[in-house]
Amino acid sequence: NAGVTQTPKFRVLKTGQSMTLLCAQDMNHEYMYWYRQDPGMGLRLIHYSVGEGTTAKGEVPDGYNVSRLKKQNFLLGLESAAPSQTSVYFCASSYPGRALAYGYTFGSGTRLTVV
């Protein structure tokens, strides 16, 4: 009963390097999201997906790309990392609709530092 699994948990990148953050969920959720969390800024939506093969931009999409080739996986890519992308990244998933009993299931986060 893993829920949402994010890999890696920690990463240090040099400016200009690229990397992919992996998110996998085993709850058969249709919707998946990538957020970044910064001090004093809360959680800001980067990209999201409402189903396999679909993606859409969120609040802060610049510098990131995503792919949802399989329903259970949502990948976040940084093509050329910048220090401003130093953050904690959270993946989440949910069912369609917004029933009160449901909500987002979050992973435990990836702490990324760009030097």
Next chain:
Amino acid sequence: QQQVKQSPQSLIVQKGGISIINCAYENTAFDYFPWYQQFPGKGPALLIAIRPDVSEKKEGRFTISFNKSAKQFSLHIMDSQPGDSATYFCAASKQEGATNKLIFGTGTLLAVQP
């Protein structure tokens, strides 16, 4: 522009006291208001949620109070315990086609002192 404004940024409460966190929103189309709780090193987890057709929802020691006319909602934690020490986020969403993406507040770091 912050669509959901949360205060205070941090809060210290004595054990057994009442913790109150406030949020305000501008978009009257928002129709779903959840609160999330986050412990250090973990992802946020849904705590309690409300729709604007009710003014209050209670689950155990946690209560959401909702004021539609003022466009404000708050989280009350009764009999606060050290185990409640965490960061709390309010959020809001509105139906937009197939999406239900949440807009989060900036978070409140709660410390309950024994």
